Amino acid sequence: MEPICPIGSQCATEISALLAPPSPFQLQEYFHNLLSARQCNAITVKQDVKFGKGLYAAMDFKEGELVLKDHMLVGVQHSLNKIDCLVCSFCFRFVGSIEHQIGRRLYLQQLSANESHGCDVGNSSGSSTHCHEMDLSDEEESTQQCISASSKTRAPLPEGVVEPLMNGRLMLPCSEKFSLPPAIPCPGGCGEAYYCSTSCAEADFESSHSLLCTGESCDPARREALLEFIKHANDTNDIFLLAAKAISYTILRYHKLKAFSLEEQVKYDTSCVSNHCNLSLLLEAWRPISMGHKRRWWDCIALPDDVDSSDEASFRMQIKELAFESLQLLKTAIFDKECEPLFSLEIYGHIIGMFELNNLDLVVASPVEDYFLYIDDLTYPDKEEAEKITQPILDALGEDYSICCQGTAFFPLQSCLNHSCCPNAKAFKRDEDKDGQATIIALSSICKGEEITISYVDEDLPLEERQASLADYGFRCRCPKCIEEES
Numbered sequence: 001m002e003p004i005c006p007i008g009s010q011c012a013t014e015i016s017a018l019l020a021p022p023s024p025f026q027l028q029e030y031f032h033n034l035l036s037a038r039q040c041n042a043i044t045v046k047q048d049v050k051f052g053k054g055l056y057a058a059m060d061f062k063e064g065e066l067v068l069k070d071h072m073l074v075g076v077q078h079s080l081n082k083i084d085c086l087v088c089s090f091c092f093r094f095v096g097s098i099e100h101q102i103g104r105r106l107y108l109q110q111l112s113a114n115e116s117h118g119c120d121v122g123n124s125s126g127s128s129t130h131c132h133e134m135d136l137s138d139e140e141e142s143t144q145q146c147i148s149a150s151s152k153t154r155a156p157l158p159e160g161v162v163e164p165l166m167n168g169r170l171m172l173p174c175s176e177k178f179s180l181p182p183a184i185p186c187p188g189g190c191g192e193a194y195y196c197s198t199s200c201a202e203a204d205f206e207s208s209h210s211l212l213c214t215g216e217s218c219d220p221a222r223r224e225a226l227l228e229f230i231k232h233a234n235d236t237n238d239i240f241l242l243a244a245k246a247i248s249y250t251i252l253r254y255h256k257l258k259a260f261s262l263e264e265q266v267k268y269d270t271s272c273v274s275n276h277c278n279l280s281l282l283l284e285a286w287r288p289i290s291m292g293h294k295r296r297w298w299d300c301i302a303l304p305d306d307v308d309s310s311d312e313a314s315f316r317m318q319i320k321e322l323a324f325e326s327l328q329l330l331k332t333a334i335f336d337k338e339c340e341p342l343f344s345l346e347i348y349g350h351i352i353g354m355f356e357l358n359n360l361d362l363v364v365a366s367p368v369e370d371y372f373l374y375i376d377d378l379t380y381p382d383k384e385e386a387e388k389i390t391q392p393i394l395d396a397l398g399e400d401y402s403i404c405c406q407g408t409a410f411f412p413l414q415s416c417l418n419h420s421c422c423p424n425a426k427a428f429k430r431d432e433d434k435d436g437q438a439t440i441i442a443l444s445s446i447c448k449g450e451e452i453t454i455s456y457v458d459e460d461l462p463l464e465e466r467q468a469s470l471a472d473y474g475f476r477c478r479c480p481k482c483i484e485e486e487s
């Protein structure tokens, strides 16, 4: 494939250094520090010549036991899902109140009355990103809907309800039992991000949002460029928003590390302040991303079913061009000379490819579901009284009255889990898991020292269908189930 933009010769060394696989020592040190910081001694990360990194049990687990709770490195809520759910932009917990969640949805539903919007959001390019799926608990799954149902299933809105619900003047019966953290607007004033606490707001600002915020403190030219980048991502593939977060995260970490190292050096030598890229600090800032298994996005993306294999080369070129377009917009918005290698197509393609190969669906169940189930479980006469108010609202919301928060995220430990078609663990949200962390549960007992595996595909599919889906991850499965079925 011809390069769209050749690697800048002045950055070639830095780019190769950034893409070099971490040494066994760096890998061991990084995961040891990560697990220690999380006070997690139940698992370890080990490298294997055949499968690369893998997650191993450092203790015995019983069936159903929690194996791992993993904080995301970066995550985004799908753009259209933002209409349905108001969540903390950092931890993805639902915020506001039951009334606000419902009123806001009814309001936005009213605005887009004749439009239908679905679950496969933000990927209108047709280049959907491959994610391992996160299951919801059975009860949640039975009623949580992913796709907004057609407006045909909805009754007309009761008059004068939406605004009072949104501004807190109309309280729903028993909603105090489902209190949510207040929705704290982004301190930068962008009006896009909301948080469940000041600590989440600060953590997000420090991690990436300070470079991506379009609020009043943002220089107007930069704001315009950022808005253009965001619009392009929303119109094509919201994986670009995640890539922008990963780049911002690295830039901010780089400057923090640099400030710290300068503080140390300036004590001895005041002539050492420079605006040149310090490669060893850039590599250190990039370390968490360097740990993720990656290939270029346009090389590893699965060929969609509707693209004929004879058109594969042109499809991959289109994907590369799309990434190039997005990168140019991001570069205009947040370019940083000292971190120039991060703005090369080679690095951008590998970051998105890393998401393609490792990401987990971000799913958080809606408290609106629990609320209506609670009302339904009330007994006479309380139920009758409550339903006088709640039933018309439920009818107006329609069949899809409760929609879960959906997005995609990269998790540093979960992404080390290798695949098996007879896995001993799975990603599973329990009723108590109210935020965007990844939760991995044992499917059977796991002994200390055993590798922990999940299935990247539906393991009940026939062998060839499983292998075809796994080909998108670049391997043919040789697990005991596949070997047995092949013989």
Ligand SMILES: C[S@@+](CC[C@H](N)C(=O)[O-])C[C@H]1O[C@@H](n2cnc3c(N)ncnc32)[C@H](O)[C@@H]1O
Pocket: 050, 051, 052, 053, 054, 291, 292, 293, 357, 358, 415, 416, 417, 418, 419, 420, 473, 474, 475, 476, 477, 478
């Ligand atoms: C989510 S990552 C898992 C961690 C990975 N081993 C690493 O080194 O980062 C997915 C990649 O791991 C490798 N992998 C996972 N399960 C595998 C398996 N059962 N057989 C061969 N390769 C596997 C493939 O390269 C796959 O694209």
